[in-house]
Amino acid sequence: MAAGWTQDRVVQLAPDGASLKAGQGLALTKKWVSLGRDELYVWGECQGSGAKPYQVQFDLSESASKCSCPSRKFPCKHALGLMLILTASSDAIASQAMPAWVAEWVAGRIERTRKRQEKAEAPPKPVDEEAQAQRLEKRLARVAEGLTALKRWAEDLINAGIATLPSKGYAFFDEPARRLIDAQAPGVAGRVQKLAQIAGSGAGWQHPFVSQLASLYLLIRAFEGRAALPESVQHDVMANIGIPVKSEDIAALPAVRDLWQIIAQEVDVEEGLRVQRTWLFGSESRRPALVLAFAHGAAPLDVSLAPGLSFEGEVTYFPGNGLRAAVTARGDLKPLTAARGLATLEELCAFATGHFSQEPWLSEVVTPVHRVIPMKSDGGWAMVDADRRAIPATMNDRAGWLSLAISGSHPIDLMTGYDGRSLRPLAIIANGEYVSLMSGGA
Amino acid sequence: MLEDLTVTAAVGTGRKPPAIGPISPAMDEALGVLADESPAGKLLGAAAILNRYERCGSLPRPSNALPPQAAEETSPPCSRRAGELLAQILSMANNETRAHLIGEWLAAAARVSHRVPHRFLPALLDYGSAHRVARAGIAQVAGTRGPWLMRLNLQWQFGADESENPASVWSTGAREQRVAALNRLRATNPAAARELVQATWKEDAADDRSLFVSALTIGLGAEDEPFLETCLDDRSKQVRTAAAELLARLPRSALVGRMISRAELLLRFQAGKRGGLLRKTTPAAIDVALPPEEFSAQWARDGIIEKPEGKIGRRQWWLTQFLAAIPPTHWSGTWQVSPEECVAAVADEFTGVVLTAWSRAAERHPDDAWSRALLLAAAKEDRGPLTLALLNGLAPAARQAVAAELLESSKMTADLLLQVLRAGDFAYDRHSADVLLRQIDRQREQQTTAYAYLLPQVLQGAALRIPPEFYDELAQRWGGDKWEPYRKALDEFFQKLLLRREIQRELA
Structure with missing residues (x-):
């Protein structure tokens, strides 16, 4: 399986249930005229109703795709079908040299990335500071x-x-x-x-x-x-x-280099605007970071940071004491098979107090906590740590039973939000496997 | 303190000024900065400060209420891919296809002694609580974590009432619970179950008693006969009918014996003659006579219904009921001829009556040779009704062979094809699958109107029954322009077949 790609991750990419179902319908090799892959890209030609098959290509490290079909869904059903075939079995798609149409797309992507970098590295345009x-x-x-x-x-x-x-x-x-x-x-x-x-x-x-x-x-x-x-x-x-920070101001700030764990991700729709919150946690720095991405209507969100993965890279915090940050340099994404975070719930409380006292409007911190046990407690849920201390947990019954099933009253590593009163469990890592507790995830 | 502020806010600081402090010297000092604020500003300021104080100060509470740990698993989990397949099936629409695929997954996992990964247990147990038939299969693959989890969730305790003492359910339970307990006990200890029924027989209402008698279908045996025979004299007609039905299924029961003595006078077998003067062959024949004109009270006691159901003469109707209780092997044994010969020898004017009765009899007293003879006569020669339910009474090997023979029949229509597929939910072996697929090809080539309409359903049935190894061959053979009108149905067919192939490969 390529670069941490699993069926679960593909399922999460789907923009909606109908697209996923259509994608599953296309996850049959006989529907494809050609299929191929190398280390970084996977591609295929899917026979649609027209004479000419649709050409679809997928960038495995950036989660970006392109298809010649007219769909405005992103990724489209062809891209999903292609990725479902790839993740279903390791030998479904053979490694081979890229055909010309893929090479053309890849060259275009590389060119665009180079231009972006050049632009970023170019001396900033003289700014009329006074007018600003x-x-x-x-x-x-x-x-x-x-x-x-x-x-x-x-x-x-x-x-x-x-x-x-x-x-x-x-x-x-x-x-x-x-x-x-x-x-x-x-x-x-x-x-x-x-x-x-x-x-x-x-x-x-x-x-x-x-x-x-x-x-x-x-x-x-x-x-x-x-x-x-x-x-x-x-x-x-x-x-x-809500006064935005200028990107050149952020570029000028020092970055934090670390092994960053992508511990959770959630998408909310606020008045037609989709807001994606991605929570990172630094393995060495032990700092939480919140990366926001926005998209209007059906426009695609940046999906390159998927929960349950980690990367070596740089994160730059926005000015102030808040947790908002941007990923400014990123190495390859690798599956997150063990969490590195806080040892006990008491440590979490102390950790959160540190952040809440610095930034009084911060609504929660999100961190991994080791070795906690989910528990059903009169009408609600709670998490108990190795010291036999508990904090109530706000989660729906689906998430509660899922966490109970995975734990079996044995300790698990929990990715959770904490607002000073209760936990908001987001994901679990147990036996080397990351499982999201948010609805939609399997 | 915060609670007091909330109460004040509800009433309004215009009516009731906020009371702030004293709390502790440090907090009082912090709250002191609000001294010059308006009442509303004081309240909001104090709430902001206290909130942050509370939020930063909270600590986890001691807890000792953990449930006992689940025991270590003793069987390996299925592969990651197998788990993903299960999740994909569970998320499908709730229909027969899903039920079939889940059954197939569970059976395949049980065969290789793999268990369901823990993360998929809640969805699977939810499924089990809504689908009784899947429960036994779920129990086999739930590992130790499954039962541990089930004890914690009332919704999932479908296993629990099954371990309760049936005798106590019997004396205290409601009707449905008593029937359920009876059914379970019949499966393991039929005599004890029958004794429960007899113990409360005098107190129970007629409706209940007829349900209890019907429950004896499970594990029915000769030991049940004396009790059932007494039921024939019950006050309630429902009870009498239920008992007569069960006695008609016991091949050596006195009731069947009485039916034989009534019918034996009415059917006469005349062996065929070969040779003779003109070297002409006289085929064997069964002459049929009708029962006497007068309906007997003894017949009624044995469950014979006097008034015909449907357009059939009274005496023919009575004959049908006599014959339907008699094991068909009685006739082939008495006359020393094969079932095929018996079926062929029924006099033309009585084929409908006698073969309908024999088909019903073969359902009650399954016999491979008889079922085959009746099915093929109906499918190939239009003799008698095609009772496809007989397929399910056949031994597995015979079932495959007979299904194949039925499907090879040149009289096969699209409608019949679908009926055969639906009659038995069993896996087709290579040979019968091959026959089925060729029949589908033949029907598609003929392009009847009915076929265009029925093909999607035929494909759906076939996708769940043929061995999934056919995928590669069919992916080559089926497709192109000829299949264009059925593309959607064909895509779904391949999708399901592939899913089944993956289940079998991942759980091999």
């Missing part, structure tokens, strides 16, 4: 205006009492959220929408609502008084408000 500073000034003024209005809104809410909020519905929060988008503070708008969700979440909503509103209030006040804050906290305030 002016633009930022203007934006911050609008943000300040929006936040002042929001502060008043929040105070009025608390003054009048929040008891009747659930009956007002989502609409009550739409207007302030929209105004914050106009004020160019998308991060804050998101937090207001989160408030709406909490208010609609049923019994016991008041406590988390007050917590969330208080956190938002803290952000507004921190923005107002930012001049007096340490520089790193100022960055955190800006990041949480």
Whole structure:
């Protein structure tokens, strides 16, 4: 099997269930006029309904594919079928020299990568720093205006009492959220929408609502008084408000070289925008990192970082105390057969405290924790560590029973989020095998 | 403290000013920065500080509630690929095809003593809780982890009630539970099960009693006869009918004996004569006479129904019922001729009546030679009804051979082909599969309208029954323009065949 590719990983690539089913239908060698592979690429010609077969090619290290079919799904069913054949058995596709049409595509990819690098290495274009500073000034003024209005809104809410909020519905929060988008503070708008969700979440909503509103209030006040804050906290305030960091600023920052474990990945859809969160953990540095990728509508997400793999490479953290980072250099992806992380749940608490006290708006840290045992405990789930200490775990029953089945009350390595109160289990490594606990994964 | 703030927030700081502190000197100092804030600002500020304090300070709690560890596995897990195949099958739509493929997977894994990898157990146990027939197969491949897991989840405890004491279920359970317990006990100890039924016979309602009698079908034997015979005099008609049905399946029962004495006078075999003056051959013949005009109370006691079901004369109807209880071997034995000769010798005007009755009799008293004779006469010569259920009563080798003979019949139609496929859910051997595939080719070439409509179903049935090694040969043979109208069905056929081939290879 090539470069850590398994059937599971191909299944996770599928954009939807229909594409996967169609791909499985094409995973028959007799549907293919030709099939071939080498170390880095796999290709094939699939007989469709037309006279000319579709030509599809797949880059194994970058998870990129191209097909001559007109589908706008990505990857298309032909690419999925091709990869399902490849991962079904080691001898299904024979190594051979690349045909011209594949070589052409590969040459194009190499050329594009080279141009990108050249562009990145080229001396930066002279920037009109003054104009840039002016633009930022203007934006911050609008943000300040929006936040002042929001502060008043929040105070009025608390003054009048929040008891009747659930009956007002989502609409009550739409207007302030929209105004914050106009004020160019998308991060804050998101937090207001989160408030709406909490208010609609049923019994016991008041406590988390007050917590969330208080956190938002803290952000507004921190923005107002930012001049007096340490520089790193100022960055955190800006990041949480949603002021983007310029990529040349990140390029200038020092990178952390490590063996990075890709411990979990999740994709959420937020108003037509797909947000992919990939959690990394440094084996030596013991630092968590969050890599975000975005895609509008049906546009493809960057799938080159798949959970359950690891790579030698460089990760550059965004300025501030947060966990957001970008992968700036990456070696070959290898299967992750053993996790390297924290030894006990107590260590996790201490570790999280360190991060939460540095970055007060951080919602959770995600890390591997060794040798924990999943357990069913009155109505819910929990994880117990080697010291017989437990933290409740928030997961659905599917994930709970799956973790119980894999563990059998024996210790396993857990990839989990922790928000200071409960765990959010994301994946397990047991007997050298990575198993995702998120729905969709097998 | 945070709870108090939440209560205040609910009411509104306009009505009730927030009360903050004292907590501890350090916290009070931290909260002191809020002194000049508005009431709402005080509340939100204090909530923010306390929240962070709480979040950073929490620690795991001691716990001693772990369930005992699952024992080490004693059998090896199946290959990674085999596990992926199982997951793929489990995610298919819930239909017969999926049930068949899961059954095949489970059987193949059990044959090589491989177990299901732990990660696939929850999905498989969910399947088992919804599909009773798969449970025995699941138990064989669940390793030690399966039973360990099942004990923890009520949904999966389908194994648990099966170990309960049947006698206690019998005395306290509801009707369905009692029937289930009876069925289980019949499979291991038929006499004890029958004694349970007899023990409460007088108290049980007629509806229940007829269900209990029918449950004796499992493990039915001559020892059951005395009890069943008494049931023929039961107050309830349902009970009498159920008992008569079971007695008709016991070849040496007194009821069958009575049927024989009633019918023996009515069928007369005349051997064929060869030679003679004109060197003409007279074929053997069975003369049929009808029962007397008057319906007898003794017949009714043996479960004979007086009023005909369907368009058939009263006396013919009674004859059918006599014959249907008698093992067909009685006739071939008495007359000393083969079943084929018996089938061929029935007088023309009575072939429908007698062969229908014999087919029913062969279902009750399976006999390879008789079943074969009846099936082939119907399929090849249109003599009598084609009772395909007889296929399932045949011994495996005979079943293969007879299925092949049926499929070779020149009278085979697309519709019949589908019926034969559906009649028996058994694996075809190389020879019968070969015949089946050639028949599919022949039907496709004839391109009847019915065939175009039925082909997808025929292919679906064939994909699950023929040996998967046929894949390579068929991938060469089936395809191209001739198959274009059926492309989708053909793709699905190959997909399933390939899946089965992979199951057999991965679990070899």
